[in-house]
Amino acid sequence: MNGDYLSSKREQIAEFDRQIFELLRHRTDLATCIGEYKAEHGLAVHDKDQEKRVIERYRQLAEEYGVDPDMAEELCKVVMQMAIDAENAVAKD
Numbered sequence: 001m002n003g004d005y006l007s008s009k010r011e012q013i014a015e016f017d018r019q020i021f022e023l024l025r026h027r028t029d030l031a032t033c034i035g036e037y038k039a040e041h042g043l044a045v046h047d048k049d050q051e052k053r054v055i056e057r058y059r060q061l062a063e064e065y066g067v068d069p070d071m072a073e074e075l076c077k078v079v080m081q082m083a084i085d086a087e088n089a090v091a092k093d
Contacts, residue, residue, distance in 0.1 A: 027082075031087055035087030035090035046084070055076050
């Protein structure tokens with residue numbers, strides 16, 4: 001019985017993980033579009049003010065959903081780095 005329960009819950013977690021990566025792919029695609037726009041208009045990839053707004057949004061969402069805001073900020077930094085890398089890749093082309 002315990003094995004079935006744990007297996008079921010782990011399968012659900014695996015599906016959520018798949019969805020997270022699907023969303024990360026979509027987010028990275030949007031960052032690429034932003035990078036293309038910035039490259040076409042001579043804008044810098046880094047926007048410190050925007051980065052601060054995104055971090056604050058993650059922290060607020062964390063509080064809404066009962067997640068540690070500090071952990072959410074760390075996650076945010078990783079996700080933002082993925083976006084920066086995608087934007088930089090376009091800017092170099």
